Amino acid sequence: MELVTNPELQANKFPVVKKTDYFTYVPPAFITLILLIGQITFGILDNYINVVVSIGTSLIAEMLLASLILGTRKNLASAYITGISVGILIRSNMIWPYVVTALISILSKYVLTYKGKHLWNPSNLGVSWMLLMAPLSVAGLGIQWGNNLWAMCVIWCLGLGIVYRAKKFRVTVTYVICFIILAYVRSLLTTDPFLSELSPLTGPMYQLFIFFMITDPGVSVSGKKAQILVVILVALVEFALRLESVIYAPFYALCLVVPVCRFIDLKRNTSKKVVTGF
Amino acid sequence: MTGSKRVFKILTTILFVVLLIGSALLSHLKEFHLDGGNAEANEQDALAKYGFYLEPVDNKSIGIDFRHLCPMLDPKLDNIAPQIASMGAAVSIVDFDNDGWNDIYFTNSRTGSLNALYRNLHNGKFENVAPQMGLADVNKKGTGVSMGAVWGDYDNDGYEDLFLYKWGKPELFHNIGGKNFVNVTEGSGLPKWVNANCAIWLDFDNDGKLDLFLGGYYNENIDLSNLNTTKIMPESFRYANNGGRNYLLKNLGNGKFKDVTAEYGLTSTKWTLAAGAADFNGDGYPELYVANDYNVDEFYINQGGKKFVERGKVVGIGNIPKSGMSVAFGDINNNGTLGIYTTNITEPGILIQGNNYWQPKNTGTGEPSFINLAQLSGIENAGWSYGAQFGDLNNDGYTDIYAANGFISAKKGTSYWYDYSKVTGGNSKIIGDAANWPAMDGKSQSGYQQNKIWLNNSNALFEDVTGKVNPYITFDSRAVAMADLWNRGVLDIVVANQNNVPLIYKNHLQNGNHWVDFDLHGTISNASAVGAKVELDWDGKKQMQIVSGGIGFSAQNQHRVHFGMGKATTTDRVIIHWPSGQVYTMEKPQIDQLHVITENKTKN
Numbered sequence: 071m072e073l074v075t076n077p078e079l080q081a082n083k084f085p086v087v088k089k090t091d092y093f094t095y096v097p098p099a100f101i102t103l104i105l106l107i108g109q110i111t112f113g114i115l116d117n118y119i120n121v122v123v124s125i126g127t128s129l130i131a132e133m134l135l136a137s138l139i140l141g142t143r144k145n146l147a148s149a150y151i152t153g154i155s156v157g158i159l160i161r162s163n164m165i166w167p168y169v170v171t172a173l174i175s176i177l178s179k180y181v182l183t184y185k186g187k188h189l190w191n192p193s194n195l196g197v198s199w200m201l202l203m204a205p206l207s208v209a210g211l212g213i214q215w216g217n218n219l220w221a222m223c224v225i226w227c228l229g230l231g232i233v234y235r236a237k238k239f240r241v242t243v244t245y246v247i248c249f250i251i252l253a254y255v256r257s258l259l260t261t262d263p264f265l266s267e268l269s270p271l272t273g274p275m276y277q278l279f280i281f282f283m284i285t286d287p288g289v290s291v292s293g294k295k296a297q298i299l300v301v302i303l304v305a306l307v308e309f310a311l312r313l314e315s316v317i318y319a320p321f322y323a324l325c326l327v328v329p330v331c332r333f334i335d336l337k338r339n340t341s342k343k344v345v346t347g348f
Numbered sequence: 349m350t351g352s353k354r355v356f357k358i359l360t361t362i363l364f365v366v367l368l369i370g371s372a373l374l375s376h377l378k379e380f381h382l383d384g385g386n387a388e389a390n391e392q393d394a395l396a397k398y399g400f401y402l403e404p405v406d407n408k409s410i411g412i413d414f415r416h417l418c419p420m421l422d423p424k425l426d427n428i429a430p431q432i433a434s435m436g437a438a439v440s441i442v443d444f445d446n447d448g449w450n451d452i453y454f455t456n457s458r459t460g461s462l463n464a465l466y467r468n469l470h471n472g473k474f475e476n477v478a479p480q481m482g483l484a485d486v487n488k489k490g491t492g493v494s495m496g497a498v499w500g501d502y503d504n505d506g507y508e509d510l511f512l513y514k515w516g517k518p519e520l521f522h523n524i525g526g527k528n529f530v531n532v533t534e535g536s537g538l539p540k541w542v543n544a545n546c547a548i549w550l551d552f553d554n555d556g557k558l559d560l561f562l563g564g565y566y567n568e569n570i571d572l573s574n575l576n577t578t579k580i581m582p583e584s585f586r587y588a589n590n591g592g593r594n595y596l597l598k599n600l601g602n603g604k605f606k607d608v609t610a611e612y613g614l615t616s617t618k619w620t621l622a623a624g625a626a627d628f629n630g631d632g633y634p635e636l637y638v639a640n641d642y643n644v645d646e647f648y649i650n651q652g653g654k655k656f657v658e659r660g661k662v663v664g665i666g667n668i669p670k671s672g673m674s675v676a677f678g679d680i681n682n683n684g685t686l687g688i689y690t691t692n693i694t695e696p697g698i699l700i701q702g703n704n705y706w707q708p709k710n711t712g713t714g715e716p717s718f719i720n721l722a723q724l725s726g727i728e729n730a731g732w733s734y735g736a737q738f739g740d741l742n743n744d745g746y747t748d749i750y751a752a753n754g755f756i757s758a759k760k761g762t763s764y765w766y767d768y769s770k771v772t773g774g775n776s777k778i779i780g781d782a783a784n785w786p787a788m789d790g791k792s793q794s795g796y797q798q799n800k801i802w803l804n805n806s807n808a809l810f811e812d813v814t815g816k817v818n819p820y821i822t823f824d825s826r827a828v829a830m831a832d833l834w835n836r837g838v839l840d841i842v843v844a845n846q847n848n849v850p851l852i853y854k855n856h857l858q859n860g861n862h863w864v865d866f867d868l869h870g871t872i873s874n875a876s877a878v879g880a881k882v883e884l885d886w887d888g889k890k891q892m893q894i895v896s897g898g899i900g901f902s903a904q905n906q907h908r909v910h911f912g913m914g915k916a917t918t919t920d921r922v923i924i925h926w927p928s929g930q931v932y933t934m935e936k937p938q939i940d941q942l943h944v945i946t947e948n949k950t951k952n
Contacts, residue, residue, distance in 0.1 A: 112587050116668045138356040163702045163723060170371045177364040180357065199368060204375030205697025222775065262767070262786040269774025269784070315766035317698060 098150045100232050101282060105154060107221050108274065114158070120168045121157030127172035128153030135180050148192075148288065149176060155193040155278055160200060161209045171196040171208075179288075182329075185336050189329035191286045198325040201318050210318050211275045222272065229281040238285035244298050245284055246271070248305035256312060270320075279320050289328050291335035300331045391856070394817045398803065399859025400742045402818040402841065405852045411473040412466055417458035418847045419493045419515065422575040427787040430756050431764075432572065433457075435545055435565075436515075437826040437844035438496035438902035442508050444481075445526030448942075450831045450906050452842060453483070453510070454850060455494035459573065461487050463494055463512075472834060482529045483510060483521060492516005492541065492571070496827070496902035500549030500558045502599055504875040508907075513544040513562060515572055522603075537605040542568050543592050549897025550625035550634050551874045552612075553653030554927050557599040558874045558897065561636060563620030564592020578782040582619060585772040585779065586669040588642035591619030596656075613656045618643045622901050624675035625879065626686055626894050628708065628716040632929050634879050635716075637665070639672030639690050649715065664709075664718045670701040674901035677894055678738030678747045680705065680725065681808040684883055684890040688718070691733035691751060691901070695794055698765050702728040703736070703751070707808075726810040727802050732794035735901035739830035739839040741817075743861035743912030745889055746804035750841055752825030752901070756788075757795030764793040796822045799843065823848050831906035837863045837940060839910055844902070864919060865942040867908040868895055871949045872928040879927040882909050887916035913939060 108114035132149035175196030253267035308323035394401040436457025449468035466474035478484035492514035499508040507523035521529040546563035582588035597605040618640035625634040633650035648656035660666020670692040692701035706718035722728040731753035767786035802810040823845035843851040868877035878897035
């Protein structure tokens, strides 16, 4: 991306991001495709209102906060993904949790920052908070949305293609490999069938998790090796949480590991720049 | 950062903190107690505040010594046996000897175990007469085990007959004058083997003969006590279509039934757990509501007795897959229309399906449509619910709800939910094979939950009085039936508990409220009057009830319909819509008594 000044919008006094990379819109399109496939084939959404509300809340919050706090206009692709993730990942019989989760997610990008960078994947933080703190109002997407194997394969192929294009293939593949190995270890430790430990990976929650949350460029650390290390840490923390029978272990693991790594990464890189400056 | 931006950032931070704290607080403000809270009801307080108190009777003191035993399964299912063998405790109320007093039939579910028929001795006690009636030893090896029973006079001889459904061979018992029963299954046309958890009597073509709907749960090709495969589980937690088939069995009138399932369009193979039949579009023919586990519920519109057409999505009840366990019909806001209450699962943080109350949006003729008012009415979250029934527990003129809860109460402080969620979140190939399911190892799952009692305070606004009108008790409750067990003009409650003794609540009502009951007998219509709608008008109110041939989960209420009337001392009228199409109006039926009404033999 490249920051330019657009004369048309100068009247609004906003620096504008010129979109030079149309790949920005591929992930939103992909998550929409997942939603559509799930909805058309199985009707995964309990109703459309929830997802519309969470997307709308995310977009409006992002526009307002970018304008009021940063004095800029932001590309809304990220907020769209956040909104749609919230709409799919949480389940509630009420509307307010969708609004609040989306707001917590977007606001976290402006509040929980270090050196101007946010530390948490937004929807990961929002969803994790609500699952942990509002269990009487919110549950997670922990259920399978169908028996259609080919639909799952299509999503996996497309997802892998997209993360490859986004240069996050190593992150996803590392996580998947770690999950499979650790699932096997868990099955040895718990004596539960290996397939039962592997099972979550075949569900829709993990499709969103591995293609959108752990690959979020907004909270990536710098360096390929560091990114791999972070995702291994996520898998290990998830492994530990799973041994403690924590249902939403992947969300909590990501929520615990990423901000710490991100903080260390930002601090280390800033220090290096300071040293270089000398 | 400029000053204004800094201000906005501070405001955003404040808002963020408020959202974090507020979301947690708001969630807990709406807290629902799955264990019934910590209230320990005091009878005097309950009587003073609510006018009634539900006293659990000492079963043995009234002659009831029944204890349910769960099914024994093929050892291949040992890892999840408590989960599979979690049903079978059923109860149905009948006056099998026409003595004017309600009797109770319990089913048992272990091979060799005995079912029990408790005859009401009119003195507050009961006597198990199932052995001499030929209704006890019905769980013989090779015939399957009982899952429930419904009573209906299929031959119109004036005595209620028994249809017993099983994970096994369904059986029909003919009532011989209230003296004994004869197994008439052979040659009756009933299917050879159905893994059923639901059956109801209905007269879908209004020919005056009771037909049967039988709902399959596990596939009918398997015997759960003797399996060749472990691939018997639902293919999905939300979209499973690999359950047992359903059966619509038309009564031919000569003791024979004809399977007309395909002809009538009931070919669904979802995992059916409950059904109810009532006329919702005013054409006189009963629609069929089918509650399914692991998928959406179904609503079949009766096309003049010639065919059923499934319109669940169109009418609004079939869009969100839940875990349909029970169907009950009730008029919660006294507007003369029946709504539908269905139970599901609520487990905080894991699965918040919520129960449904489907209120008809339109009345009269035409295709019905429904809106879910459970949340607004305060009757949404109960727990892992099974049977639920409507009934006016305090005779105030508004129908209340009793909902059974609790899945598996094993080791305290343990939970199988994590293990459960691993498998149910996965692909069909994994979830569908019981061998892939983690061993339960004595873990509980949604156990130790108290049953819910919701009091309708007026016009569909319910108050949770669980633990306020009854003492704290938890079972893994399944079937619920309401009946006036001691002919006092109040509804008592009978709850069949899995692997346990039944819970019988004697209703102590001391608020001076009035009531009126109607016991209907058809002549042109089926003799049991199943499907008849009874509308009582009084004191500016209008309430509709229906005579059912089985309702709730594996249950059947008393045959008579019971109306509480509050302080009103007169009625305006009762209007009876018989299945034959006849409409009978009785002006000012006397209060505080049971009216036995027989249909005119000639059509008016």
